[in-house]
Amino acid sequence: MAAVKLKDFLRRHEAKDLLRFITCGSVDDGKSTLIGRLLHDTHQILEDTLASVTSDSRKWGTTGDLVDLALLVDGLQAEREQGITIDVAYRYFDTELRKYIIADCPGHEQYTRNMATGASTVDLAVILVDAARGVQVQTRRHAYIVSLLGIRHVVVAVNKMDLVEYDERVFKAIHEECVALIGRLGVPDVRVVPVSALKGHNVVTRGEGMPWYKGQTLLELLDSIDISRDQDLADLRLPVQYVNRPDARFRGYAGTIAAGELAVGDPVLAVPSRRMSRIKSIVTFEGDLQRAAAPMAVTVTLEDEIDISRGDLIVHPDRSPSVSRSIDAHLIWMSDAPLLPGKQYEFKISHRYLRGTVERIHHRVDVNDLSEHAADELKLNEVGLCRIVLAEQAAFDTYATCRTTGALIVVDRLSHATAGAGMILTSAAPQGVQHDVSVFWQPTRVTHGQRANQKAQHPCILWFTGLSGAGKSTIANATEQALFLRGHHSYLLDGDNIRHGLNKDLDFSDAGRVENIRRIGEIAKLFVDAGLIVVTAFISPFRSDRRLVRDLVGADEFVEVFISTPIEVCEKRDVKGLYAKAREGKIRNFTGVSSPYEAPEAPEIEIDSSKFLVAECVDRVIRYLEAQGRLKN
Amino acid sequence: MTQLKRLEAESIFIIREVAAEFDNPVMLYSIGKDSSVLMHLARKAFHPGGMPFPLMHIDTTWKFREMIEFRDRMAREIGFKLIVHTNEEGLAAGVSPFTHGSKYTDIMKTEALKAALSKHRFDAAFGGARRDEEKSRAKERVFSFRDAQHRWDPKNQRPELWNLYNGRIHQGDSIRVFPLSNWTELDVWLYIHKENIPVVPLYFAKPRPVVDRDGMLIMVDDDRMPLRDGEKPTMETVRFRSLGCYPLSGALRSNADSLTTIIEEMLVTRTSERQSRAIDFDQAAAMEKRKREGYF
Numbered sequence: 011m012a013a014v015k016l017k018d019f020l021r022r023h024e025a026k027d028l029l030r031f032i033t034c035g036s037v038d039d040g041k042s043t044l045i046g047r048l049l050h051d052t053h054q055i056l057e058d059t060l061a062s063v064t065s066d067s068r069k070w071g072t073t074g075d076l077v078d079l080a081l082l083v084d085g086l087q088a089e090r091e092q093g094i095t096i097d098v099a100y101r102y103f104d105t106e107l108r109k110y111i112i113a114d115c116p117g118h119e120q121y122t123r124n125m126a127t128g129a130s131t132v133d134l135a136v137i138l139v140d141a142a143r144g145v146q147v148q149t150r151r152h153a154y155i156v157s158l159l160g161i162r163h164v165v166v167a168v169n170k171m172d173l174v175e176y177d178e179r180v181f182k183a184i185h186e187e188c189v190a191l192i193g194r195l196g197v198p199d200v201r202v203v204p205v206s207a208l209k210g211h212n213v214v215t216r217g218e219g220m221p222w223y224k225g226q227t228l229l230e231l232l233d234s235i236d237i238s239r240d241q242d243l244a245d246l247r248l249p250v251q252y253v254n255r256p257d258a259r260f261r262g263y264a265g266t267i268a269a270g271e272l273a274v275g276d277p278v279l280a281v282p283s284r285r286m287s288r289i290k291s292i293v294t295f296e297g298d299l300q301r302a303a304a305p306m307a308v309t310v311t312l313e314d315e316i317d318i319s320r321g322d323l324i325v326h327p328d329r330s331p332s333v334s335r336s337i338d339a340h341l342i343w344m345s346d347a348p349l350l351p352g353k354q355y356e357f358k359i360s361h362r363y364l365r366g367t368v369e370r371i372h373h374r375v376d377v378n379d380l381s382e383h384a385a386d387e388l389k390l391n392e393v394g395l396c397r398i399v400l401a402e403q404a405a406f407d408t409y410a411t412c413r414t415t416g417a418l419i420v421v422d423r424l425s426h427a428t429a430g431a432g433m434i435l436t437s438a439a440p441q442g443v444q445h446d447v448s449v450f451w452q453p454t455r456v457t458h459g460q461r462a463n464q465k466a467q468h469p470c471i472l473w474f475t476g477l478s479g480a481g482k483s484t485i486a487n488a489t490e491q492a493l494f495l496r497g498h499h500s501y502l503l504d505g506d507n508i509r510h511g512l513n514k515d516l517d518f519s520d521a522g523r524v525e526n527i528r529r530i531g532e533i534a535k536l537f538v539d540a541g542l543i544v545v546t547a548f549i550s551p552f553r554s555d556r557r558l559v560r561d562l563v564g565a566d567e568f569v570e571v572f573i574s575t576p577i578e579v580c581e582k583r584d585v586k587g588l589y590a591k592a593r594e595g596k597i598r599n600f601t602g603v604s605s606p607y608e609a610p611e612a613p614e615i616e617i618d619s620s621k622f623l624v625a626e627c628v629d630r631v632i633r634y635l636e637a638q639g640r641l642k643n
Numbered sequence: 644m645t646q647l648k649r650l651e652a653e654s655i656f657i658i659r660e661v662a663a664e665f666d667n668p669v670m671l672y673s674i675g676k677d678s679s680v681l682m683h684l685a686r687k688a689f690h691p692g693g694m695p696f697p698l699m700h701i702d703t704t705w706k707f708r709e710m711i712e713f714r715d716r717m718a719r720e721i722g723f724k725l726i727v728h729t730n731e732e733g734l735a736a737g738v739s740p741f742t743h744g745s746k747y748t749d750i751m752k753t754e755a756l757k758a759a760l761s762k763h764r765f766d767a768a769f770g771g772a773r774r775d776e777e778k779s780r781a782k783e784r785v786f787s788f789r790d791a792q793h794r795w796d797p798k799n800q801r802p803e804l805w806n807l808y809n810g811r812i813h814q815g816d817s818i819r820v821f822p823l824s825n826w827t828e829l830d831v832w833l834y835i836h837k838e839n840i841p842v843v844p845l846y847f848a849k850p851r852p853v854v855d856r857d858g859m860l861i862m863v864d865d866d867r868m869p870l871r872d873g874e875k876p877t878m879e880t881v882r883f884r885s886l887g888c889y890p891l892s893g894a895l896r897s898n899a900d901s902l903t904t905i906i907e908e909m910l911v912t913r914t915s916e917r918q919s920r921a922i923d924f925d926q927a928a929a930m931e932k933r934k935r936e937g938y939f
Contacts, residue, residue: 016907024833028646099781100774102827109646111825123802130804252659256692264688266656266806295687305644307655309690320663344802358807361663419807426811428801 026104029237032113032128032161034152035138040169044138044207045101045114046079048229051214054103079207098128107233122155122377122391123344126431129159130417133237136165136228137188141174141204145187151377153188157195158340158393158433160413163235164192165201167228172206176219199235203228241304243412245329246270249360250280250322254309262293262309263318268360268414270326271303272310280322281405282333284464287312321362323405323415331407331415332437335466337398338372339409341388345422345429349388349396355429356421359404360414363421366400388430395435401497403466409433461541465499468640469538471563472631474547475556475610476573477602478588479580481619485573485627486547492628493543498641500543503530518599524555531559538563543640551607571631572613577602579620647834654681654822655688656806657785661767661820662688662695664810668767668820669760672698672725674710675886676842677771677823680831683840684822685769686721697724699768701759703751704729705740705888707864713843728759740890741869748891757793760817767810767818775827785824791815829909836902845883848900852876859893 035041101112113128129135135156139149156164166188174180181204192200203212204223211217214229226234251265272278276289292299293309302308310324318324323331343349351370356363374385374394388394398418409416420430462469472489474482486502493500509516513529516522527550534544550556560568580602581589592600599605610616615634617627635641644652661668670685672678685694700714718725730738733750740747760768774781784800786808801809812818823831835842853860854874861868863876868890870876881894882905899908 016903019910020833020836020903020906023829024647024837025645027644028649100825101781102775102825127802127804131806251656252663252689254689254692256689260691262691264659266652293691295690305649305652307652307659307688356811358809361660363811413805417805417807419804419809421809421811426809426813428803428809431802431804431807 022106023104026107026109027238028111029108029134029232029235030111030113030132031134031136031232032115032125032132032156033136033138034115034125034156035169036140036146036148039138039140040080040207041114041138042080043078044136044167044169044205044213044228045112046081047207047210047213048112049101049103050079051210052103052105052229098124105229105233110232122151122393123342125152125155126159126342126344129156129161130431132161133240134163134165134232134235135161136167137192139166139168139184139188141168141170141180141184144184145191147378149188150191150379153192153195153197154375154377154380155342157192157197158342160409160433162197162240163199163201163237164197165203165228165231165235166192167207168202168204169207171204171211171220172209176204176206176211178220178222181223201225201231201235203231241269241412243269243407246272246276246278246324246326247304247331247407247412247415248272248308248310248324249415250318250320250324251361253318253320260311261315262311263324264307264309265324266307267302267304269304269412270329271301272324272326273301277327278312278324279327279330280316280318280324281330282403282464283318283322285314285316285318286327287314287316289313321360323360331405333403333405333463334437335366335400335403336369336437337400337404337406337418337432337434338436339396339398339418339432339434340375341368341394341396341420341430341432343388343390343392343394343430345427346390347422347429348390349394349420349430351386351396354423356423357398357400357404357418357432358421359406359418362404364400364402364404365423366398369397369399371396396432398432403464406434406437408436458539458541461539465541466641467498467541467543468638469541469543470567470569470635470640471534471538471544471546471559472569472571473550473556473559474545474571474573475550475613476575477577477580477607478549478600479583479585480573480575481624481627482547482549482573484624485571485617485619485631486545488624488628489631490545492632493545493641496632496641498543499541500545501537503534503544503546505530505548508533527555528558531562534559535562538567543635549601549607551601551605553608553610556610569615569634570610570613572610572616573619574609574616575619647830647837650826650830651684651687651834653806653825654684657808657820657822658685658688658769660806660808660810661769661818664808665767665818667763667765668696668769669726669763669765670694670696670698670769671756671771672700672714673771673886674700674706674714674843675771676831676835676846677773679840679842680826680834681769681771681823682717682721682723683838694723697726699726699728699759699763699765701752701755702727702729703747703755703888704734705751705867705890707843707845707862707886707889707892709845710843710886713841717841726759726763728755728762730755730758739867740888760793765817766812767820769820769822771823772821773823773826773828773831774821783821783824785821786810787819787821788812789817789819793817795819829906832902832906832909836906843886845886846905848880848882848897848904850878850880851894853879853881853894860896862889862892862894864889 033041033045099114101114103110113132115125115128137152139145168181168184185202188202189200204220205212205228207213211219212227216227247268248265249268250263254262254264272289274289278289279286290311290313292302351368354365354367357366371385372395373382374392375382377393385394407415416434418432419428422429474486476482490500490502513526516526537544584590591597592603601607617630619627689695730751738747738750772780784803788801789795852863854876860881880898882897882899883892883894886892899905
């Protein structure tokens with residue numbers, strides 16, 4: 011080979027694009043033979059390998075006098091002895107146009123998980139159908155899994171045409187059935203080709219036997235199918251994979267661009283941490299770049315020193331993905347231990363492991379006929395649409411828009427095994443809540459709604475009112491604790507504390523009391539605007555004072571909680587000895603004794619604490635908030 | 644993006660993922676061409692920083708002298724942390740490829756590797772293996788789980804979907820990681836050519852002293868090699884397609900003395916690279932057995 015010719019070859023080989031495909035078919039469809047044929051006829055098989063296969067053919071072969079090309083691909087000793095392929099194996103070959111990676115997947119029912127594994131990274135699927143047997147149950151299963159994994163190109167290879175005497179009518183019938191079946195599943199590009207892998211017809215070369223077939227051979231199809239427009243999402247998605255801090259001067263965010271592109275100077279937002287900055291530089295080993303696009307592996311630095319960590323997505327500010335704790339996703343279960351709703355798992359999404367549970371299984375899908383069934387668990391190799399609830403918020407896309415940021419795996423917390431794989435369908439909102447699926451960021455101003463969404467709650471003031479000793483403080487404290495444990499953001503405004511600080515200039519005159527409540531109302535309003543659930547516990551005996559606060563915030567942000575414990579009970583409790591003192595006249599203007607208490611006319615919640623345990627009182631408050639959709643998840 | 648750039652980006656992704664998820668990773672350094680590519684990719688992954696893990700060489704003491712020279716030169720020039728581990732017990736017992744046959748590989752390579760990984764408590768180890776090398780490797784995951792005894796169970800591998808690698812393990816278990824899984828031998832050489840990556844000179848043809856033994860050309864690299872009756876080293880122009888312990892690495896008669904001529908030769912060669920490794924011939928499915936026992 012002349013030097014010029016070699017250089018030319020190097021250039022061409024380097025410039026080839028990459029196509030990954032999966033082959034699906036059963037033991038008997040001749041799948042291994044088809045792959046062996048592809049490798050053999052594209053001259054990928056080296057002499058020593060072919061010699062070893064020829065000698066193996068005598069020992070293991072199933073093809074009589076012909077060399078059993080299936081032995082080229084059936085790798086492990088165990089499976090050779092069983093005569094079947096037991097796992098996903100990867101093969102490599104190339105043509106003048108493309109380099110190919112084949113994920114070779116088995117067809118038996120119990121290995122759905124292997125097929126999903128192989129299908130997760132490919133652009134195209136080759137589904138084998140035995141011409142003599144036609145479309146089988148497993149053909150439907152393969153087509154469904156292929157569509158579930160978002161593969162957009164399917165080539166159906168109708169194999170063993172030699173066994174049906176190359177009958178065009180047999181092919182046509184299978185052709186029609188396959189196009190209808192796979193098209194229905196939403197796969198946009200379906201091709202069908204009649205082949206004989208054993209004899210080598212229409213795999214790489216045309217061969218004889220089927221002069222009626224005018225279409226492309228299998229390899230011609232593989233070489234010509236356009237996969238360059240398969241990625242839908244044009245928006246930037248850079249999952250931060252590794253924070254690179256070799257020394258104090260450099261802080262870079264390394265990752266592989268999952269979608270879109272970025273350039274120096276672009277404003278960017280990190281989600282879910284919601285920090286904004288601009289791209290300062292794009293660093294690579296070969297020097298800095300001005301712009302970069304998917305699927306490049308890059309390191310970016312930002313203008314501002316902000317704290318971004320592994321698992322954040324760097325996106326453009328007005329093109330943010332969903333941020334939520336609830337996700338609806340199709341799960342494929344891959345573990346012997348069934349998926350149980352309520353059990354804690356880890357979910358890996360874009361470099362983060364998040365704890366969470368499957369709250370419920372909406373339905374199980376029968377992979378053979380696509381029928382939907384109620385289910386309270388998913389067994390190995392079963393598929394179901396599930397509601398996942400995470401302990402923290404995650405940033406993600408739907409699987410249909412971006413495979414990288416829309417996929418997840420489920421990890422068993424005890425065994426650490428990969429127990430399942432998921433394709434995100436939507437961000438799920440609890441019933442009754444107008445959930446903002448795509449939270450858009452306004453660079454100039456963070457809105458009240460955005461703060462609230464970030465905290466997964468609708469902020470409000472829980473205004474506890476009632477007589478001294480009614481149980482306001484006890485229930486308010488316990489309520490705040492309950493909110494905190496559920497991951498909500500709250501703040502308890504305590505009367506005494508405020509009197510010691512902000513309001514220490516106020517006395518207990520009527521004017522002082524009114525001003526006290528006004529200031530507390532203003533503080534509560536600010537905290538509500540910041541997205542918090544504010545809990546207050548003041549006697550606040552006057553309707554006008556409570557109305558004043560109600561008017562400060564939105565009408566639906568003021569929740570009046572009337573603790574209506576009868577005065578006899580309060581006086582009997584008299585924990586601070588105040589009633590006794592008031593009765594003795596030592597305290598003047600004591601509410602209920604020497605000063606009126608104006609009971610609320612229409613409180614949102616009313617609880618007589620003499621009739622319930624503290625926990626039951628708290629439960630009533632929480633259930634009210636939930637029913638109003640104020641607590642997401 | 645061209646296929647070679649795609650492969651590069653995928654490998655960098657894998658390397659970064661391990662650095663981010665594991666407490667104590669190590670890169671196995673065999674000094675061969677695949678190791679050279681792996682190290683080059685790791686340097687790219689963490690640029691402008693250095694590699695955030697050490698490199699480890701399992702030295703059987705029977706490597707080619709030029710390999711050791713190359714190893715030490717690379718460590719000096721690039722400045723990575725190098726751990727060299729030898730099975731001292733085996734060495735003291737005089738275990739040699741000439742006297743112990745396939746046991747030699749078990750003791751000086753497999754056992755030595757397992758002992759070194761356990762000693763340093765590495766929880767992840769990068770290797771340069773490729774799926775196109777050999778049939779059992781074609782089925783191995785990129786993150787390949789090993790139990791505390793370093794065993795691989797081909798029937799119980801973790802499903803590996805998208806690029807969501809599962810790095811969760813129990814204490815004592817580990818993961819072998821193969822960032823070059825999807826590279827072919829041709830890709831490796833093309834990349835070395837394109838990126839100008841240094842490799843051991845033994846890959847280039849040059850007159851070397853060899854004996855023809857059992858159909859393999861063995862280079863007489865030092866005076867520890869016992870010559871059989873009638874054997875006499877002769878100078879032949881040879882090169883190596885794959886490097887290991889010199890008594891087990893067969894040379895090829897070749898005139899390819901540059902990267903381009905190596906690639907050119909490979910394009911017309913009709914045998915696979917592992918043919919020149921003696922250990923594969925020992926028994927059917929030898930590699931799979933070795934891997935189950937903990938070999939890379």
